[in-house]
Amino acid sequence: MPALLEITGLRTEFRLKSGVLKAVRGVDLTVEPGETLALVGESGCGKSITAASVLRLVPPPGRIVAGSIRFKGEDLLALSEERMREIRGNRIAMVFQDPMTSLNPVFTVGFQVAEGLRIHRGLSAQGAEREAVELLTQVGIPAATDRVKDYPHQLSGGMRQRVMIAMALACGPELVIADEPTTALDVTIQAQILELLDRLMAEKQMGLILITHNLGIVAERAHRTAIMYAGEIVESAATAELFANPLHPYTKGLLASLPEFGTPGEKLATFAGGVPDLRGDLAGCPFRERCPIGDDACSRETIQMREVAPGHLVRCRKVS
């Protein structure tokens, strides 16, 4: 049986005046039904562009230049725009980071949750609104019958994020991509939203790609984790394995730099330097300049992803 989602050799580039920016440089990922895959990395590593590529929503001047994205065996990159629209928001849905800018301020939340149902399910306006009330109740919005008439600005941040989740779930998608779904929220509200996502994923056996930079959320929620750096996946493994036994120097450094692992008052581990410029060609390992164990060969050779333990892949030639 094909995986729910299988990305192979994905490359997404932006043609800029200053050169071609290679945002995603050969990404391979799979997601199985009912599985939560965390995609972790710092800003600019290409995690959001990978997500946008799956939905074929890369903003211009970006475009997908190579690779395949198979959804239950069907190559999404080969579909017509019309066929793609039938999948987008219907079988693959997206939860965005900032509900204030991704909800339309001039329509009621009920109308926006119902929109997908009218388009993809052909429900009548009343039928779709009844369904919207049901969905808003499911995501824990009290008095949903009244709330459907509210506009986004009348709701709190946590409530707006619940609306976003209800919209994403409206058509019963098989895959949900959540891009930093709780970054804009307070911790007590974040806990509520994550509990909700967890419960719904388990109930409906949906696949979830969780994009985040919060390693605590990853440790608690994801089955598998992929670490991204400079447009590449540098390490992936089952979450428990990755946290217990990080192998790539970048993953190790990232975990070591967390205040949770430091001694109060003592120095935190840091790495020097910054992310390389992704314009033009990058020879060798993109982490070379900041790496504590790299050598000259690292900047010459193309480094491949290797399986070093069952299900644990790492892109580093120094790891045995």
Next chain:
Amino acid sequence: MTPLLTAENLVKQYPVRGGMFAEKRILTAVAGIDLELYPGETLGLAGESGCGKSTVARLLTGLTPPTSGSIKYEGRELARMSKAELAQYRKEVQMVFQDPFSSLNPRMRVAEILGEPLEIHRIGDAAGRRDKVAELLRRVGLSPEHMMRFPHEFSGGQRQRIGIARALAVSPRLIIADEPVSALDLSIQAQIINLLQDVKKDLGLSFLFITHDLSVLRHLSDRVAIMYLGRIVETGSRDQVLNRPLHPYTEALLSAIPSLDPKKRTRHVIAKGELPSPVAPPSGCPFHPRCPYAQPVCSEKRPELLEKVPGQRAACHFSEEIFLKEAK
């Protein structure tokens, strides 16, 4: 030891208008807080958005006048200071802001950004100031060659270093830092945390550190204060408050943080519902509508912030019953 800075019953209210014919209402951002900050210590002030922690920073730096209450610096009341004393206060108490993108003037070069506070406080001559700027840049891990650049030529982490250098320019004694690392990427966050700790140690500064991130709070603070809806609900040493909280809100905050150990699924004590509006705060204890332990008395009588064990104070009617029972 006498405190460097004291706030007593500090209140800040803002009038808000609902609509054209709506009644004018009062938003109480800070509802009477007491704070003491001792020389050389880092006090961490934590709470969720809208709890009033940034307003506290603005009140203490003198950027906003309080509605009532008093702020004392070395025993002298801020409201009664002469112009010269106030200028001295503004030199000795500096601020580092959250967003390194909007807190630096994009049209000024680094040399001007760092030189301006020196000019205002009439420190040194032109050549002396240039040397001082170079020294400041080195101090925060940048190079004096960066002096003639504009803010947009730097990354977020570097800009925050410039923000810290600006605060250090006039040799302050107290730095108030409002979420100085929350806009930064993980690996950069650690660098800035280390820098803040270095300057604190080397220059013997006091810090008021405002954050919503409890792991950063634990790492940097000597003492902590937890705010909820304009009030301090708990305060004590770092280990007291973060290891054995005596207020249900602190407990909920701590348990809402996802654990980094994938094998350990912590039991989440989830606070129900959301932060109430500061325009219409709940009666009695401000946390009672969300509190899992609430009793009838909680909605009737507001608990005072009282010392429950030596050095640790909490504003809860039932601290002893909930948190201190098994200890006895």
